Amino acid sequence: MTKRVEGKIAVVTGGAAGMGRAHARLLASEGARVVVTDVDAAGGRETVDLIEGEGGTATFVEHDVSKAKDWESVVGHATEEYGRIDVLVNNAGILAFTSLQDTEEEVWDRIFAVNAKGTYLGCKAVLPAMERSTAPSIINISSMYGIIGAPNAAAYEASKGAVRTLTKAAAVDFKEFGIRVNSVHPGVIATAMTNDILADAEGTKALLGTTILDRAGQPEEVSAVVLFLASDESSFMNGSEVVVDGGYIAQ
Ligand code: NAD
Secondary structure: OOOOOOOOEEEEEOOOOHHHHHHHHHHHHOOOEEEEEEOOHHHHHHHHHHHHHOOOEEEEEEOOOOOHHHHHHHHHHHHHHHOOOOEEEEOOOOOOOOOHHHOOHHHHHHHHHHHHHHHHHHHHHOHHHHOOOOOOEEEEEOOHHHOOOOOOOHHHHHHHHHHHHHHHHHHHHHHHHOOEEEEEEEOOEOOOOOHHHHOOHHHHHHHHOOOOOOOOEOHHHHHHHHHHHHOHHHOOOOOOEEEEOOOHHHO
């Protein structure tokens, strides 16, 4: 059977752990050659080892998504190694649980630097390398909190809202390059970002809130959507937002 992203070159940011690692592994298992990037070099190399152990192809680049210079290295590496970029998954992100009234300016700036600016820099940096792709696709990881509000995560929610509308702006502006740009909006997913809260019954209840499926999602359940958006199966999707939240925002 033909693999779903056979021969594509994919860059996955924040690929050292959690959902980024799951996205990188699934894309590689479906035939993509993956450039894994992260500030966490040990975790990133571990992801590459896992992929190679599963028979896939991947390389790692140490990368802070909030730095334009680092993006030059990532694009330079991907181009030298593989000649172009077909898929970019802007996945790296950070969270702080603080209400608006308690959010320090430094916290706001750092969250925006990684989540919003990092996504903007990524979309822009890959342009020359994507011009050589026949079916380029950018997938920006927002959150259900880029669509709805919740207590105690004001900067995070605002940054993910920025990712949501930046995605639509990019889809419009990149028309001339033929690049499709879509956003993914996970609900509560079991990763290091949520593990502390999910370890506690009361915390779990509060975090899951109105999730109809009444459980946290697994990273692979989001990767399935990322794979679809990366593949040519989603060829008529552009500027779309895909919610993967077990039904949290349905009620
Ligand atoms: P995670 O904390 O498990 O992994 C995030 C990865 O990003 C880590 O490997 C970390 O080192 C890396 N990273 C952090 N800052 C970076 C930077 N400046 N440059 C490069 N890499 C950096 O988180 P996760 O739960 O896998 O989250 C992945 C994405 O999904 C994030 O954008 C997050 O906001 C989003 N998200 C998560 C949830 C959830 O419930 N876990 C829900 C909705 C959206």
